[in-house]
Amino acid sequence: MEYFINISYIVASALFIFGIKMLGSADTARRGNLTSSIGMLIAVIVTLLNRDVNDGNSLSFGLIAVGLLIGSGIGMFAAKKVQMTGMPELVALFNGFGGLASLLVGWAEFAKEGNFNNSEYPIFTAAAVVFAVLVGGITFTGSLIAYLKLSGKMGGAATVFPGQKLLNAVVFITLLGFGVVFVVTGASWALYIVIALSLLLGVLGVIPIGGGDMPVVISFLNSFSGIAASAAGFVILNNVLIVAGCLVGASGIILTIIMCKAMNRTLVNVLFGSFGSSSSTSQEVDGEMKALSVEDAFYVLEAAQSVIFVPGYGMAVAQAQHAVKELAEILEDNGCEVRHAIHPVAGRMPGHMNVLLAEADVPYEQLCEMDDVNAIMETVDVAIVIGANDVVNPAAVEDESSPIYGMPIINVHQAKSVFALKRGQGAGFSGLVNTLFFRENTRMIYGDAKETITGLVSQFKD
Template sequence: MLGQGFVSAAAIAASVLFVLSLGGLSNQEKAKRAVWYGIVGMGVAVVFTAFGPGIGNYWLMIPMIVIGSVIGWKVAKQVAMTEMPQLVAALHSFVGLAAVFVAWNADLERRRVLAAQALDATHQEFSAFAALVATKAPDELTFLQLEVVFAIFIGAVTFTGSVIAFGKLAGKVDGKPHKLPGGHMLNAGAAVVCLLLAILYLNGAGFWTLLILAALAFFIGWHLIMGIGGADMPVVVSMLNSYSGWAAAAIGFTLSNDLLIVTGALVGSSGAILSYIMCKAMNRNFVSVILGGFGGTQGPAAEIEGEQVAIDAAGVASSLNNADSVVIVPGYGMAVAQAQNAVSELVRKLRSAGKEVRFAIHPVAGRLPGHMNVLLAEARVPYDIVLEMDEINDDFPKTDVTIVIGSNDIVNPAAQDDPNSPIAGMPVLEVWKSTVVFVCKRGQGTGYSGIENPLFYKDNTRMFYGDARESIDSLLSLLD
């Protein structure tokens, strides 16, 4: 058993490692080392917490840690990069549900302590948490109850919201926005009832108030994310990441665990900042994201004229051979096809022929922030030719060939031209200003978000149909 001093020192060390981990993730070259900071920090946190003062039941805890570690290792080894967004959403749901269970248990322990004290049964053996509760003054117990309410509400919203986000990302739930009749009023009404239940609970009502509060919060999380369209899922994942952090911080206050407080605050604040940055990149209102109030169509979409014109590998290769400047825009379709290595080889051949090749990365490309950057780094694409939207958007009029690989919404001119489009006002990569645009796409469908793209019908666009990896492979032998 370790003393409290060792546990506190370990909490500080782990917190520092978590801060270093977050800081390092802002740079691709430092990302691997940053991940190791996080791994070591979490290892320190788990070991020193598990063997800290007042902790017992090792016969149950150790097998659970081993089982969880084995499951986590197997999932991490098997999950493909294309499945990473839904995996992140699933992990958020675990944090939310854990917060609800811990908060429920905390209140049951509080009631147990109060019942024992009422019977003057101070000799009764308490758990480590119950012993902590027994030392609290009445005003401190009130704060404990507030922490319980907050943890249950945020945790429950995070759980069901993350489950729906997982379903939409995995294609198991329709990616289009859906709301029940009453829309936002249902969410507002449920939130008001949750507030009333919290007041009743703080004034001595029974455990049933927390059960109903959790049920209503589960509904709010489900309904909020169901009302958000697939095009906005990257922002939703980031937002849920923030929610899970605040839920963890609330539980940290409940358990008087400094490390949970610090870690939860780091996750919550960084997730909120990332959500805000992404909202600015998509021209979305941050409050609307939090309330699940965007992603739906505002009116009838504009009619699209023309037809999609197909081209074969020989035609694409001919244009690439004659081009001086090439921009590649990757999207989720590249991830699905696992085409990043073929794209990397294409870049190598084009650059060896003296052509300028760069990548244009939209802030919400893929289904997770940084999704495309990770794939390209995995394929050893040089960092210096991977540019953000703001860095490259003005260069498209001077670009000979733009190749769009599995992208839809982030290159959709309707965002600028159609005020009724679900993505109206969202900054996009203006690829249509290039001399010629080749769109590598499986078929003529609208894709994940269900939004039609006028780019595919423009006179300077040619559709290069087929699996992305096979299509890019077919180009390699035809290049000079």
């Protein structure tokens, strides 16, 4: 039986790896998701058949069934009811619950054993419990703060106060100290202090990070949830959990680094730079925004030979992706070359805009990387910015005093004409004023993005 279980775990791990590989392409992403799901199904079934997971006793399948029903119900509700605008918050919550699960596994293993003296490696097992609790607790409360910021239930600006970094350092060192006490003595009170401090550190670690950096925070916490799961695997000696956690942790870290490079910032700067605090976002821009009607925009687009759509979170809010696809098809039929430029950190979670456009069946070959469109931007007749802010802000390349100076952007300001679709004149989620909106070649089209795009479609059809 043990041989069969180990072989099954190897098969499940291989399916995880192949599934993640297929997620790298839009053509194979759904198949990759299914492949990884099959791997997880194999791992779960084999684990339930393994009597050793319950010290040789039969498992309580009734309780397991109840848990599956509750979890499946929550998952189905989330899949059916949560809109794409709420997906970043949902991902943050799922990351948090993954961390909480790892924390509970570590605590439950200690509660069941009382001590690890009977373990073959008592010090290692105790250290694994501390690590699972530490990372899981930070992931849980940190993800809750990210959820509150993304959902608007908490201000998106960075929350900073004097001595904050020193306080965080003291809490972390104290946490490690009590962790050592638990490993050496096995005292339950030390573990409970570790749990409390890890939960506190998650809050203190995320509140000084501004809303504009939330996509990076989400991918980083996703990595943490994987690391916590791997630590839980060491606690209960489950090989497939260790492998799955390592895969999630490694892929999350890689994605985090990619996104940091896309912003020309280091991970340390994102986590400790307090970007988005009130002191870093105040600025004034000379000039005024110039409005344009849908009718006038139609005449410009009718004569355009090259158009680039640049989606942002505003497109998700308006659910305008299907209307964007329809307008793009009309422009193509009119002899216009159409592209969609996606910045790596556009939206409020990694891949947010890619998912939206894929949902609308926008041809994959029309999706362009930032560097590719920047090379031809000066030849583009019209760039249509739909609810994007920082990722098209010229201050990143022109204003050395700007908090985002040095961040690679989509250079829509170099296009011959720019249409900026925006609900109002307010700043973006990060709180920075976008100097693009004040340039001579930019015209603002105010209102709901879906209604604006639909209006342009109607103009072409009339």
